[in-house]
Amino acid sequence: MTKMRVRESLLPFALPDVDDAEIAEVASVIRSGWLTSGSKAAQFESEFAAFVGAKHAVAVNSCTAAMHLALEAIGLRAQDEVIVPTYTFAATAEVVRYFGAKPVLVDVDPVSLCIDPAKVEAAITPRTRAIVPVHMGGRSAEMDEIGATASRHDLRVIEDAAHAFPTKYRGRMIGSISDFTCFSFYATKTLTTGEGGMICTDNEKWADRCRVMCLHGISHQAWKRYTAEGSWYYEIVAPGFKYNMTDIAAAMGLVQLHKAGRMREQRERIARRYTTAFRGLPELEPAPEAPAQDQHAWHLYALRLNLDSFTIDRARFFDELKDRKIGASVHFIPLHLHPYYRETYGYKPDHFPVASREYQREVSLPIYSKMTDDDVQDVIDAVTEIARQYLR
Numbered sequence: 001m002t003k004m005r006v007r008e009s010l011l012p013f014a015l016p017d018v019d020d021a022e023i024a025e026v027a028s029v030i031r032s033g034w035l036t037s038g039s040k041a042a043q044f045e046s047e048f049a050a051f052v053g054a055k056h057a058v059a060v061n062s063c064t065a066a067m068h069l070a071l072e073a074i075g076l077r078a079q080d081e082v083i084v085p086t087y088t089f090a091a092t093a094e095v096v097r098y099f100g101a102k103p104v105l106v107d108v109d110p111v112s113l114c115i116d117p118a119k120v121e122a123a124i125t126p127r128t129r130a131i132v133p134v135h136m137g138g139r140s141a142e143m144d145e146i147g148a149t150a151s152r153h154d155l156r157v158i159e160d161a162a163h164a165f166p167t168k169y170r171g172r173m174i175g176s177i178s179d180f181t182c183f184s185f186y187a188t189k190t191l192t193t194g195e196g197g198m199i200c201t202d203n204e205k206w207a208d209r210c211r212v213m214c215l216h217g218i219s220h221q222a223w224k225r226y227t228a229e230g231s232w233y234y235e236i237v238a239p240g241f242k243y244n245m246t247d248i249a250a251a252m253g254l255v256q257l258h259k260a261g262r263m264r265e266q267r268e269r270i271a272r273r274y275t276t277a278f279r280g281l282p283e284l285e286p287a288p289e290a291p292a293q294d295q296h297a298w299h300l301y302a303l304r305l306n307l308d309s310f311t312i313d314r315a316r317f318f319d320e321l322k323d324r325k326i327g328a329s330v331h332f333i334p335l336h337l338h339p340y341y342r343e344t345y346g347y348k349p350d351h352f353p354v355a356s357r358e359y360q361r362e363v364s365l366p367i368y369s370k371m372t373d374d375d376v377q378d379v380i381d382a383v384t385e386i387a388r389q390y391l392r
Contacts, residue, residue, distance in 0.1 A: 006323070006324050007326070008325075009325065010325045010326075010327060011327055011366055011371075011378060011379065012327045013188075013328060013329050013364070013366050014187075014188040014327075014366065015370050016187055016192045016368075016370075017256075017263050017368065018192070018252070018256075021255045022251075022256070025251040025252060025254065026248055026252055028251065029247050029248050029251045030248065034247055035246060035248055036247060037059075037215070037244040037245060037246060037247065040247035040248075040250040040251045041059045041244070041245050041247055041249075041250040043250070043254060044250035045059050045198070047257055048198055048200075048253070049200060051166070051173075051175075051260070052165075052175025052181070053172070053173045053175065053176035054181070054200035054201065054202060055201070055202040055204070055207075056200065056202065056203070056204060056207035057198050057200050057207075058198065058199040058210045058211055058214060059197075059244075059249075059250060059253075060196070060197045060199060060210075060214050061195055061196055061197065061243050061245055061249075062091075062184065062186070062197045063160070063161075063162045063182050063183060063185075064095060064197070065197055065241070065243035066180075066182035066183065066184075066197040066198060066199040067092070067095045067132070067158060067160060068098055068241070069199060069209075069213055069214055069241070070179075070199055070201075070206075070210070071098075071099060071158065072209070072213055073206040073210055073213070074130060074156045074179070074206070076099045076101050077099060077100075077101065078099060078100030078101060079100065079101065079102070079127065080099070080101040080127055080128075080129045081101065081102045081104045081125060081127040081128045081129065082096045082102070082103055082104065082128070082129060082130045082131070082132060083104050083106055083115075083120055083123050083124070083131045083132065084096065084104065084106070084115075084132045084134075085106060085107075085114070085115035085116075085134050085355075086105040086106065086108070086336045086347075086352045087107075087113050087134070087136065087332060087355040087359070088160065088332060088334075088335065090338075091160075092132055092134055092335075093105070093335055093341075096132075101129075102345075103335075104123050104125075104128070105335055105336055105345075106120055106122075106123050107353070107354045108136075108352075108355050108358075109142075109354070110354050110357075110358060112136060112139055112141070112142075112288065113302065113355075113362075114133065114134065114140070114141035114142065115134060115141055115146070117142050117145035117146055117149060121149050124149075124155070128153065128155060129155065129156065130156040130157065130158055131146055131155055131156075131157050132157075132158050132159070133157070133159055134159075134160040134162075135159065135160070135164035135167055135297075136163060136300075136302075136331075137163050137287070137296075137297075137298070137299055137300035137301070137302050137331065137364075138163045138164055139167070139288070139290045139297075140164065140167050140168070140174060140294055141159075141169075143159075143169050143170075143177050143178065144170065147177070156180070157179050157180075158178065158179060158180040158182065159178050159180065159182065160182055161174050161175065161181050161183050162182070162186075163189075163190075163297065163300065164183070164297055164299070165183050165191050165260070165297055166190075166260055166261070166264055166295070166297055167294070167295055167296065167297040168294055168295035169294055170293050171293055175200040176200070176202075179201060179203065179206070180199060180200070180206070181199075181200040181201070182197060182198070182199055182200075183197055183198040183200070184196075184197050185197055185249075185253060185256075190264065190267070190298075190299050191256045191257060191260055191263075192253075193245070193249035193250065193253040193256070194252065195249070196245050196250075196253065197245075212237060213238060213240040213241060214240065214243040214244050215240060215241075215242070215244045216236065216240045216241070216242060217237055217238035217239050217240030218234050218235070218236055218237075218240065219234055219235040219236075219237055263369040264295075264298065266369035266371075267297075267298035267299075267368065267369055268298050271289075271367060273380065274286065274287070274301055274303070274365065274376075274380065275287065275289070277383075277384065278303065278380075278383065278384070281384065281387055282306065282309065283305070284303060284305065284306065284383070284387055285303070285305070285306060286303065287300075287301045287302045287303060300331055300364050300367065301365045301367040302331060302363075303362070303363045303364070303383070304358065304361045304363070305317060305362075305363060306361070307360070307361050308392070309391060309392050310387075310390050310391065311390045312390045314360065314361060314363065316390075317363065317386060317390075318363070320386045320389075320390075321363075321383075324378075324385075326365075326366070326382045326383075328365055328366070329364045330359070330362055330363065330364060331362065332359070333359060334352060334355040334356060335347075336348070336349070336351060336352050336356075337349060337356070337359070365379055365383070366379055
């Protein structure tokens with residue numbers, strides 16, 4: 001048997017693509033003496049809105065905060081319902097619970113792993129207020145169908161675009177399509193500020209509400225009270241939150257924004273190499289590409305294992321990758337499989353058969369723009385070696 005080749009050091013699952021440009025911008029902000037929300041955050045909002053084609057953007061400290069504020073802006077109340085895919089991260093549904101409202105879980109499309117539009121229609125009740133589609137891994141959900149359903153039932157659409165920058169759907173940038181789009185700038189994301197997020201909307205009233213509520217419910221542009229043009233006087237108009245983005249984070253985001261195209265192209269090149277390498281192996285199912293008229297952000301490369309072809313399970317597959325010093329992950333454990341949702345709403349695995357099945361065979365491989373050609377080849381070699389070694 002051929003001896004297993006092992007890297008000298010672990011290849012991390014994800015790394016941010018930062019360099020001296022981000023360091024210089026952050027240092028400039030620190031030297032300025034203005035560290036919290038200010039002119040840099042406002043500039044980041046303006047440039048990000050222009051990039052995605054939105055009229056308004058509000059910078060916040062996480063995508064979770066963004067979705068919370070969006071739901072608050074539409075007036076979500078206790079006992080209301082919001083339709084959410086079960087195949088997502090905790091934040092998508094937990095923000096609904098902040099209001100005492102109910103996240104109504106639905107199954108996903110077996111190819112894209114995005115919310116199934118047909119299941120959305122069936123889940124609507126008189127209590128439904130909004131739909132929250134998730135763009136899984138950087139591939140857009142079917143927004144035309146979701147938007148049409150929302151229009152028929154007078155529902156709001158709040159996109160969870162934590163994976164979807166820069167993603168296009170039918171030639172339109174994600175961020176310019178729905179009532180709200182919420183982005184994440186967490187450390188592992190395609191644009192990072194360490195921690196951070198953005199709310200995009202074309203509705204000025206909603207944008208203003210988000211701005212007020214993200215900083216304690218204090219009247220508009222309260223941060224200016226500490227500048228030469230500001231005043232000590234402010235008014236609290238609602239019981240708000242502490243969700244503002246700092247200028248330090250925004251400075252980093254501005255540099256990342258200018259690199260976004262180059263970083264996405266590099267991730268796409270990696271995805272194509274993976275797909276080319278795995279396409280001819282029936283025991284492996286490469287991550288599906290986006291339709292020709294769309295643009296995939298490639299935040300994730302979700303390989304799927306045809307487990308009937310293997311003599312090992314997915315857990316052992318992960319162990320084998322780890323032994324070869326390849327970082328990997330799973331996206332996601334569906335919400336209905338977690339104790340809270342099982343116990344609170346009585347969900348069982350067979351309630352959402354697609355999500356339950358696909359979760360059990362998904363493996364997220366490293367895909368980030370700082371990967372070298374050798375890094376990519378190491379991943380390909382490890383995956384194909386494991387597949388060959390444990391083929392049934």
